Amino acid sequence: MGTQNSVSQEPAIGPFSSLLKHWRSVRRLTQVELAGDANVSARHLCFLETGRAQPSREMVQLLGTALDLPLEERNALHVAAGFVPPYGDSGLAADNLQHVRQALDFILRQQExxxxxxxxxxxxxxxxxxASRRLFKPFHDAYDMEPEFSDNAMHTVFHPKGLRQFIVNWDEFAGQMIQILHREVAQGGGIAAQLLAEVTTYPGLPAEWRLPRHVAGSSPVMTMRLQKDDFRLAFFSTFTTFAMPTDATLQKLKIECFYPADDETAEKARALAL
Known part of the structure; x- marks a missing residue:
């Protein structure tokens, strides 16, 4: 008499299941906690993570909101579930963002x-x-780095032959900048994680910069102090982002405005504008 071995077949874990579990882990939530935040049953969430159930578009949207994902990552979650991404990400050149480009140009003109x-x-x-071209040109012209990185704010700060060589208070300033990247990674930025991995390969970075930490500042704002020969500048800056964007491109944009940190810089900026 022959015997028959029964083999239990577990459903294959697909891209959505893996991605959902990844983000729940990143957010440090249990299945019960995430289920409560999304107002779904923990049993159904377990089935979604193991591939035993497939999500609807509404469920993907609900979980993306509960996980507080950036729009770019919500798009990825929809694609992983087999749906068209709901949030635009066509870049600033898109026709429907023309009014946004006009607003950006206006803000930058007012900054002069x-x-x-x-x-x-x-x-x-x-x-x-x-003003950015005028004031930073002496430093930018002296860069000796890969062309694809010469207009990247993070790479120029950390590359030994970029802006870094002219930042007088580089240890203090770069230490703050890398913590901004750590915060973006923690918020769910895949691009930020890649950028962090790239800049930490540059020489001369303290080992502790590879980990997120609280940096206590000695002044109310972080000042970047630049010097090339006798040309000196000191700026602090502000970041402005779009309120309630429904486009992934816009959610990622930051407007950085620089302000003089001393009278010498203010006078130099005004003189060069004449």
Missing amino acids: PYPGIVIDGRWDVRIRNE
């Missing part, structure tokens, strides 16, 4: 005679005003 730039999610400078 002080520098202003628009940075995307990878910290590439997408738009700059004329």
Whole structure:
């Protein structure tokens, strides 16, 4: 008499299941906690993570909101579940963002005679005003780094032959900048994680910068002090983002406006604008 071995077949864990479990782990939530936040049963959430159930578009949207994912990552979650991504991510050149580009240009013009730039999610400078070109040109012209990195704000700060060589208070300033990247990684930025991995390969970075930590500042704002020969500048800056964006491109944009940290810099900015 023959015997028959019964083999239990577990459902294969697909891209959505893996991604959902990944983000729940990143957010440090149990299945019960996430289920409560999303107002779904813990049993159904377990089935979604093991591939025993497939999500509806509404469920993907609900979980993306409960996990507080950036729009770019919510798009990825929809794609993993087999749905068209709901949030646009076509770049600033898109026709429906023309009014946004006009607003950005207006803000940068109003920033004159002080520098202003628009940075995307990878910290590439997408738009700059004329003051930015005038005041930072002596430093930018002296860069000796890969062309693809020369307009990336993070790479220029950390590359030994980028802006870093002119930042007088580099240890203090770069230490604050890398913590900004750590915070973006913690918020769910895949691009930020890649950028963090890239900049931490540069020489001369303290080992503790590889981990997120609280940095106590000695002044109310972080000042970048630059010097090339006798040309000196000191700026602090502000970041502005779009309120309630429904486009992934816009959610990643930051407008950085630089302000003089001393009278010498203010006078130099005004003189060069004449």
